[in-house]
Amino acid sequence: MNDTAEHAPLRATSIAATLEAEIITGQITGGTKLEEQSIGDRFGVSRTPVREALHLLAARALVERIPYRGVIVAQLDRGRIEQLFEAMAETEAMCGRYAAERMSIGERGALQSLHEKMRSLASNGEFAAYKEANTEFHRLIYAGSHNVDIIAMAEAMWQKLAPFRRSQLGHAERVSQSCQEHEAIVRAIVDRDRGSADLALRRHLLGAAQECLAKMR
Incomplete structure:
Protein backbone atom coordinates (compact mmCIF):
# COMPACT_ATOMS: atom_id res chain seq x y z
CA MET A 1 0.00 0.00 0.00
CA ASN A 2 1.38 3.40 -0.99
CA ASP A 3 -0.89 6.29 -0.12
CA THR A 4 1.10 9.31 0.96
CA ALA A 5 -0.48 12.19 2.87
CA GLU A 6 -0.45 14.17 -0.37
CA HIS A 7 -2.46 11.55 -2.28
CA ALA A 8 -4.76 10.40 0.55
CA PRO A 9 -7.51 13.01 -0.06
CA LEU A 10 -7.65 12.11 -3.75
CA ARG A 11 -7.79 8.41 -2.97
CA ALA A 12 -10.46 9.01 -0.33
CA THR A 13 -12.61 10.93 -2.81
CA SER A 14 -12.28 8.14 -5.37
CA ILE A 15 -13.12 5.42 -2.82
CA ALA A 16 -16.11 7.42 -1.56
CA ALA A 17 -17.40 7.90 -5.12
CA THR A 18 -17.22 4.15 -5.82
CA LEU A 19 -18.92 3.18 -2.56
CA GLU A 20 -21.53 5.91 -3.05
CA ALA A 21 -22.50 4.54 -6.46
CA GLU A 22 -22.76 1.02 -5.05
CA ILE A 23 -24.97 2.17 -2.17
CA ILE A 24 -27.26 4.24 -4.40
CA THR A 25 -27.71 1.37 -6.89
CA GLY A 26 -28.31 -1.16 -4.13
CA GLN A 27 -25.13 -3.20 -4.71
CA ILE A 28 -24.35 -2.47 -1.07
CA THR A 29 -27.62 -2.76 0.86
CA GLY A 30 -28.83 -0.84 3.87
CA GLY A 31 -27.65 -2.31 7.16
CA THR A 32 -24.34 -3.55 5.73
CA LYS A 33 -21.34 -2.93 7.97
CA LEU A 34 -18.40 -1.33 6.18
CA GLU A 35 -15.10 -2.65 7.49
CA GLU A 36 -12.06 -0.40 7.17
CA GLN A 37 -9.70 -3.33 6.70
CA SER A 38 -11.69 -5.02 3.94
CA ILE A 39 -12.19 -1.72 2.08
CA GLY A 40 -8.48 -0.96 2.39
CA ASP A 41 -7.62 -4.41 1.02
CA ARG A 42 -10.07 -3.94 -1.86
CA PHE A 43 -8.59 -0.59 -2.96
CA GLY A 44 -5.01 -1.33 -1.96
CA VAL A 45 -4.72 1.53 0.53
CA SER A 46 -4.11 2.02 4.23
CA ARG A 47 -6.87 2.88 6.67
CA THR A 48 -6.24 6.63 6.48
CA PRO A 49 -7.97 7.28 3.12
CA VAL A 50 -10.61 4.68 4.00
CA ARG A 51 -11.52 6.58 7.17
CA GLU A 52 -11.72 9.82 5.17
CA ALA A 53 -13.90 8.12 2.54
CA LEU A 54 -16.27 6.88 5.25
CA HIS A 55 -16.35 10.39 6.71
CA LEU A 56 -17.43 11.73 3.30
CA LEU A 57 -20.16 9.10 3.04
CA ALA A 58 -21.40 9.99 6.53
CA ALA A 59 -21.58 13.67 5.54
CA ARG A 60 -23.79 12.62 2.62
CA ALA A 61 -26.07 10.62 4.96
CA LEU A 62 -25.23 7.37 3.17
CA VAL A 63 -23.72 5.71 6.23
CA GLU A 64 -24.12 6.06 9.98
CA ARG A 65 -21.56 5.62 12.75
CA ILE A 66 -23.30 3.53 15.39
CA PRO A 67 -21.65 2.97 18.80
CA TYR A 68 -20.35 -0.59 19.27
CA ARG A 69 -21.40 -1.53 15.72
CA GLY A 70 -19.22 0.63 13.51
CA VAL A 71 -20.06 2.22 10.16
CA ILE A 72 -23.41 0.97 8.85
CA VAL A 73 -24.97 1.71 5.45
CA ALA A 74 -28.15 3.77 5.88
CA GLN A 75 -31.57 2.52 4.84
CA LEU A 76 -32.38 4.64 1.77
CA ASP A 77 -36.09 4.14 1.24
Whole structure:
Protein backbone atom coordinates (compact mmCIF):
# COMPACT_ATOMS: atom_id res chain seq x y z
CA MET A 1 0.00 0.00 0.00
CA ASN A 2 1.38 3.40 -0.99
CA ASP A 3 -0.89 6.29 -0.12
CA THR A 4 1.10 9.31 0.96
CA ALA A 5 -0.48 12.19 2.87
CA GLU A 6 -0.45 14.17 -0.37
CA HIS A 7 -2.46 11.55 -2.28
CA ALA A 8 -4.76 10.40 0.55
CA PRO A 9 -7.51 13.01 -0.06
CA LEU A 10 -7.65 12.11 -3.75
CA ARG A 11 -7.79 8.41 -2.97
CA ALA A 12 -10.46 9.01 -0.33
CA THR A 13 -12.61 10.93 -2.81
CA SER A 14 -12.28 8.14 -5.37
CA ILE A 15 -13.12 5.42 -2.82
CA ALA A 16 -16.11 7.42 -1.56
CA ALA A 17 -17.40 7.90 -5.12
CA THR A 18 -17.22 4.15 -5.82
CA LEU A 19 -18.92 3.18 -2.56
CA GLU A 20 -21.53 5.91 -3.05
CA ALA A 21 -22.50 4.54 -6.46
CA GLU A 22 -22.76 1.02 -5.05
CA ILE A 23 -24.97 2.17 -2.17
CA ILE A 24 -27.26 4.24 -4.40
CA THR A 25 -27.71 1.37 -6.89
CA GLY A 26 -28.31 -1.16 -4.13
CA GLN A 27 -25.13 -3.20 -4.71
CA ILE A 28 -24.35 -2.47 -1.07
CA THR A 29 -27.62 -2.76 0.86
CA GLY A 30 -28.83 -0.84 3.87
CA GLY A 31 -27.65 -2.31 7.16
CA THR A 32 -24.34 -3.55 5.73
CA LYS A 33 -21.34 -2.93 7.97
CA LEU A 34 -18.40 -1.33 6.18
CA GLU A 35 -15.10 -2.65 7.49
CA GLU A 36 -12.06 -0.40 7.17
CA GLN A 37 -9.70 -3.33 6.70
CA SER A 38 -11.69 -5.02 3.94
CA ILE A 39 -12.19 -1.72 2.08
CA GLY A 40 -8.48 -0.96 2.39
CA ASP A 41 -7.62 -4.41 1.02
CA ARG A 42 -10.07 -3.94 -1.86
CA PHE A 43 -8.59 -0.59 -2.96
CA GLY A 44 -5.01 -1.33 -1.96
CA VAL A 45 -4.72 1.53 0.53
CA SER A 46 -4.11 2.02 4.23
CA ARG A 47 -6.87 2.88 6.67
CA THR A 48 -6.24 6.63 6.48
CA PRO A 49 -7.97 7.28 3.12
CA VAL A 50 -10.61 4.68 4.00
CA ARG A 51 -11.52 6.58 7.17
CA GLU A 52 -11.72 9.82 5.17
CA ALA A 53 -13.90 8.12 2.54
CA LEU A 54 -16.27 6.88 5.25
CA HIS A 55 -16.35 10.39 6.71
CA LEU A 56 -17.43 11.73 3.30
CA LEU A 57 -20.16 9.10 3.04
CA ALA A 58 -21.40 9.99 6.53
CA ALA A 59 -21.58 13.67 5.54
CA ARG A 60 -23.79 12.62 2.62
CA ALA A 61 -26.07 10.62 4.96
CA LEU A 62 -25.23 7.37 3.17
CA VAL A 63 -23.72 5.71 6.23
CA GLU A 64 -24.12 6.06 9.98
CA ARG A 65 -21.56 5.62 12.75
CA ILE A 66 -23.30 3.53 15.39
CA PRO A 67 -21.65 2.97 18.80
CA TYR A 68 -20.35 -0.59 19.27
CA ARG A 69 -21.40 -1.53 15.72
CA GLY A 70 -19.22 0.63 13.51
CA VAL A 71 -20.06 2.22 10.16
CA ILE A 72 -23.41 0.97 8.85
CA VAL A 73 -24.97 1.71 5.45
CA ALA A 74 -28.15 3.77 5.88
CA GLN A 75 -31.57 2.52 4.84
CA LEU A 76 -32.38 4.64 1.77
CA ASP A 77 -36.09 4.14 1.24
CA ARG A 78 -38.46 6.64 -0.38
CA GLY A 79 -39.49 8.06 2.98
CA ARG A 80 -35.93 8.93 3.93
CA ILE A 81 -35.20 10.56 0.58
CA GLU A 82 -38.41 12.58 0.81
CA GLN A 83 -37.29 13.85 4.22
CA LEU A 84 -33.97 14.97 2.76
CA PHE A 85 -35.64 16.86 -0.07
CA GLU A 86 -38.14 18.41 2.35
CA ALA A 87 -35.30 19.71 4.53
CA MET A 88 -33.40 20.95 1.47
CA ALA A 89 -36.50 22.77 0.18
CA GLU A 90 -36.94 24.56 3.51
CA THR A 91 -33.26 25.51 3.64
CA GLU A 92 -33.06 26.77 0.05
CA ALA A 93 -36.33 28.67 0.39
CA MET A 94 -34.87 30.45 3.42
CA CYS A 95 -31.70 31.27 1.47
CA GLY A 96 -33.83 32.60 -1.39
CA ARG A 97 -35.81 34.91 0.90
CA TYR A 98 -32.70 36.40 2.43
CA ALA A 99 -30.88 36.61 -0.91
CA ALA A 100 -33.79 38.54 -2.42
CA GLU A 101 -33.50 41.01 0.42
CA ARG A 102 -29.74 41.18 0.98
CA MET A 103 -27.89 40.52 -2.27
CA SER A 104 -25.90 43.47 -3.60
CA ILE A 105 -26.42 44.73 -7.15
CA GLY A 106 -23.18 43.00 -8.14
CA GLU A 107 -24.30 39.70 -6.66
CA ARG A 108 -27.65 39.88 -8.43
CA GLY A 109 -25.85 40.64 -11.68
CA ALA A 110 -23.53 37.65 -11.20
CA LEU A 111 -26.52 35.36 -10.63
CA GLN A 112 -28.25 36.71 -13.73
CA SER A 113 -25.08 36.28 -15.83
CA LEU A 114 -24.58 32.71 -14.65
CA HIS A 115 -28.19 31.90 -15.49
CA GLU A 116 -27.69 33.23 -19.04
CA LYS A 117 -24.56 31.10 -19.39
CA MET A 118 -26.46 28.05 -18.18
CA ARG A 119 -29.21 28.63 -20.73
CA SER A 120 -26.57 28.58 -23.44
CA LEU A 121 -25.06 25.37 -22.06
CA ALA A 122 -28.50 23.76 -21.99
CA SER A 123 -29.24 24.81 -25.58
CA ASN A 124 -25.93 23.30 -26.72
CA GLY A 125 -26.49 20.04 -24.84
CA GLU A 126 -23.46 20.60 -22.62
CA PHE A 127 -24.99 18.79 -19.67
CA ALA A 128 -21.77 18.11 -17.73
CA ALA A 129 -20.86 21.79 -17.80
CA TYR A 130 -24.45 22.68 -16.89
CA LYS A 131 -24.27 20.40 -13.87
CA GLU A 132 -21.09 22.13 -12.63
CA ALA A 133 -22.63 25.56 -13.17
CA ASN A 134 -25.74 24.42 -11.31
CA THR A 135 -23.70 23.89 -8.16
CA GLU A 136 -22.28 27.40 -8.49
CA PHE A 137 -25.78 28.80 -9.10
CA HIS A 138 -27.13 27.44 -5.83
CA ARG A 139 -24.04 28.45 -3.90
CA LEU A 140 -24.40 32.04 -5.11
CA ILE A 141 -27.88 32.04 -3.59
CA TYR A 142 -26.58 30.57 -0.33
CA ALA A 143 -23.84 33.23 -0.19
CA GLY A 144 -26.46 35.87 -0.96
CA SER A 145 -28.20 35.14 2.34
CA HIS A 146 -25.23 36.82 4.06
CA ASN A 147 -25.61 34.58 7.09
CA VAL A 148 -22.73 32.19 7.81
CA ASP A 149 -24.85 29.72 9.76
CA ILE A 150 -27.56 29.52 7.09
CA ILE A 151 -24.86 29.06 4.44
CA ALA A 152 -23.35 26.20 6.47
CA MET A 153 -26.77 24.54 6.81
CA ALA A 154 -27.40 24.82 3.08
CA GLU A 155 -23.97 23.43 2.19
CA ALA A 156 -24.48 20.48 4.55
CA MET A 157 -27.86 19.65 3.01
CA TRP A 158 -26.40 19.99 -0.51
CA GLN A 159 -23.75 17.41 0.41
CA LYS A 160 -26.37 15.01 1.74
CA LEU A 161 -28.51 15.24 -1.38
CA ALA A 162 -25.66 15.33 -3.89
CA PRO A 163 -25.65 11.54 -4.46
CA PHE A 164 -29.36 11.57 -5.32
CA ARG A 165 -29.17 14.62 -7.58
CA ARG A 166 -25.99 13.62 -9.39
CA SER A 167 -27.73 11.92 -12.33
CA GLN A 168 -30.67 14.31 -12.67
CA LEU A 169 -29.14 16.79 -15.08
CA GLY A 170 -28.03 14.29 -17.68
CA HIS A 171 -30.88 14.60 -20.17
CA ALA A 172 -32.44 17.45 -22.15
CA GLU A 173 -35.92 17.36 -20.64
CA ARG A 174 -34.80 17.79 -17.03
CA VAL A 175 -32.17 20.42 -17.96
CA SER A 176 -34.81 22.41 -19.85
CA GLN A 177 -37.14 22.24 -16.85
CA SER A 178 -34.27 23.27 -14.56
CA CYS A 179 -33.63 26.33 -16.74
CA GLN A 180 -37.27 27.38 -16.52
CA GLU A 181 -37.24 26.98 -12.75
CA HIS A 182 -34.00 28.97 -12.50
CA GLU A 183 -35.59 31.76 -14.55
CA ALA A 184 -38.32 32.15 -11.92
CA ILE A 185 -35.75 32.08 -9.10
CA VAL A 186 -33.51 34.71 -10.71
CA ARG A 187 -36.41 36.99 -11.58
CA ALA A 188 -37.67 36.90 -7.98
CA ILE A 189 -34.25 37.60 -6.48
CA VAL A 190 -33.43 40.40 -8.93
CA ASP A 191 -36.85 41.96 -8.21
CA ARG A 192 -36.24 41.65 -4.44
CA ASP A 193 -39.43 39.60 -4.15
CA ARG A 194 -38.92 37.45 -1.03
CA GLY A 195 -42.18 35.55 -1.34
CA SER A 196 -41.69 34.63 -4.99
CA ALA A 197 -38.08 33.57 -4.34
CA ASP A 198 -39.27 31.27 -1.55
CA LEU A 199 -41.97 29.73 -3.76
CA ALA A 200 -39.71 29.36 -6.81
CA LEU A 201 -37.04 27.49 -4.84
CA ARG A 202 -39.62 25.20 -3.23
CA ARG A 203 -40.96 24.34 -6.68
CA HIS A 204 -37.41 23.79 -7.94
CA LEU A 205 -36.71 21.26 -5.19
CA LEU A 206 -40.06 19.59 -5.80
CA GLY A 207 -39.05 19.04 -9.42
CA ALA A 208 -35.72 17.56 -8.32
CA ALA A 209 -37.45 15.30 -5.79
CA GLN A 210 -39.94 14.03 -8.37
CA GLU A 211 -37.11 13.23 -10.79
CA CYS A 212 -35.19 11.33 -8.12
CA LEU A 213 -38.15 9.39 -6.73
CA ALA A 214 -39.37 8.42 -10.19
CA LYS A 215 -36.14 6.45 -10.67
CA MET A 216 -36.87 4.39 -7.55
CA ARG A 217 -40.08 2.87 -8.86
